[in-house]
Amino acid sequence: MKSQNKKLDHCNITTGTISFRVRYCEVDRMNAVHHSQYAAYFEMGRTELLRDNGYDYRDLEDQGILLVIAKLEIRYKAPAQYDDELELTTKVAKIDRVRIEHEYELVRPKDRCLIAQAKTTLVHVDRNGKIQPVPNFLCPENG
C-alpha cells in the first residue's frame, strides 16, 4: 500500500480497461474459452483497476484486507477462441458500507463482438472471515 504513514488516497478512478490474449489451455473442446475462465479475467480487471489507483491488491491482502466474492453473475454472449485478443472494461458500479459491486464488459475488438457481460459483489472480510466495513480509501472521494 502506498502512503503508509499518511492519509490514504481515495480510489477515484472507477473504470479501467485491460487487453490480453486467450491462452491455449483456457479453451475447451468446442474451441471456446471455457465458461469458468471468465471469472479469472474479471479478477485481473479488478486487480489492474486497483493498481490504476495506486494500490496493490497483494499488499492489501497481506495486511488483512481480504475482498472476497459474494456473488457472481455472467451472461455469455458469444464464444471467444484461442489466441483472440480481448478487451475487458471493469467499472465500479456501486459501493456501500459493506459491498463493492463491479460491472464488466468483455469484447473482441477485431470484430467488435461482445463476448460477455458480468457483475460481481465483493465483501471485505478479516482473516477470520468476519464481514468488515469497506475501507474508506476504496471509495471515490465524493462517492
Add this chain to the structure above:
Amino acid sequence: MKSQNKKLDHCNITTGTISFRVRYCEVDRMNAVHHSQYAAYFEMGRTELLRDNGYDYRDLEDQGILLVIAKLEIRYKAPAQYDDELELTTKVAKIDRVRIEHEYELVRPKDRCLIAQAKTTLVHVDRNGKIQPVPNFLCPENG
C-alpha cells in the same frame, strides 16, 4: 447415446447428487476454493445427472448437440478448503423450448455448511453456434 435405433428415453430423473474432494490446485492463497472453480463442479453435476438418465454428454456433443452456458449466477456462502469433501445437488429447475435451467446447492456434509448456491441457463446450439430447440428427450416425459 443409448437406444440409437428406437425412440429415445426421456430424462425423467431431474435431481442428482455427487460427492467429491477439493483438490490442492483448486485452492487459492486465502486457503479457499477459488471462486472460478465452482463452475467446473456444476458442470460435473450436470454431466452426472445426464448419465443418471442414461446419456453421455460426450456422445451428445460428438453428435452435434451442444449445450452451452448462456448465464451463470453463483452466490458464495462460505469458503470450502483443500481436502474438504463436498456434496453437490443439481436440479433441473425449468425447461422451455430453447433453455434449460439448473439449480445447484453445494454443501460440506461434515459440518452441514452451505458453501454455495447457483443457477445456470443452458441453450442448445448446433456446430455453427445457431440456437436450436431443446431436444425432446432432454425433457421429462410429462414435463
Add this chain to the structure above:
Amino acid sequence: MKSQNKKLDHCNITTGTISFRVRYCEVDRMNAVHHSQYAAYFEMGRTELLRDNGYDYRDLEDQGILLVIAKLEIRYKAPAQYDDELELTTKVAKIDRVRIEHEYELVRPKDRCLIAQAKTTLVHVDRNGKIQPVPNFLCPENG
C-alpha cells in the same frame, strides 16, 4: 495427523491406485486432456497414498511440514479424452535424507491404453522455504 501424542506410524504403504473421470474443463481444443493437467492428477495420487497411510497432507501442511515439488518429468504416451475413466498408480520410488521420489503410471482401463508415465521429486521445506530433512514417519519402517 493421527497419533499426535505418541510415536508416529511409518508410511509403510508405498503404492496406491486411484480412479477418476476426466472433467470437461480439463480437455483442450484437440479434445485431449491438456498436458498441464496431469500434474494435478499426480498430486491427487500423492494425497491419497498419504491418506492410505493414515495421514492428511492438509494437516501436515498446517503443521508446517511443506512438501514442495523440485522436479517434474512427464512422458505423454497417448491422449486421454473428456469423460474417460482413468486409473493412476502412484509409487514411492526412493526416499533419502532430503528427497522423496514418486513414479506414476496413468492408464485408461477400458482399452488398457497407457496415457502417461511420470516422476516427481519432492523436498521438505519449512515455512521460510528452507530445506529440511524428510520426516522419519514418511519413510517405510525398514526403508
Add this chain to the structure above:
Amino acid sequence: MKSQNKKLDHCNITTGTISFRVRYCEVDRMNAVHHSQYAAYFEMGRTELLRDNGYDYRDLEDQGILLVIAKLEIRYKAPAQYDDELELTTKVAKIDRVRIEHEYELVRPKDRCLIAQAKTTLVHVDRNGKIQPVPNFLCPENG
C-alpha cells in the same frame, strides 16, 4: 499461416522472451504459483516465438499441423508469487526429423531470481494422432 501461395518462410528466430504477471488464481495455499501452471506459461512462450517468426499456431492447428507434447521436464528453483512480474525465455534447442525440443528459463527480474528451468519435446501429429515429419518451415534455414 502467412504466405499461403508461395514458399513458406523458415522460422529463423529461435529465441524469444515474454513478460507476464502471475494471476491470483494461479497461486496455491502456500502462496506460490502452483507447479502445474508453469506448463501453461511455457506454452505461451512457444506461441509467441512462433508469432515472432510470422506464424499463428492457431492457424497451423486449424490446417491440421498439430504439435503435441511428448515430454515435459521442469526443475523448480524458487517459488513465484501472486502479482510477480515474470520473464520467460524460450529457445529452440534442437530440431530433428520428428521432434522439436525447447528449453525455458523463467526468472523474476525484480530480484533476478531464477524461478524454473524446463525442457519440452514436441512431435508433429496429424488429426488421427499419427506422427508426421516436422514441417520444413518450422526449422531455421540453415538449421
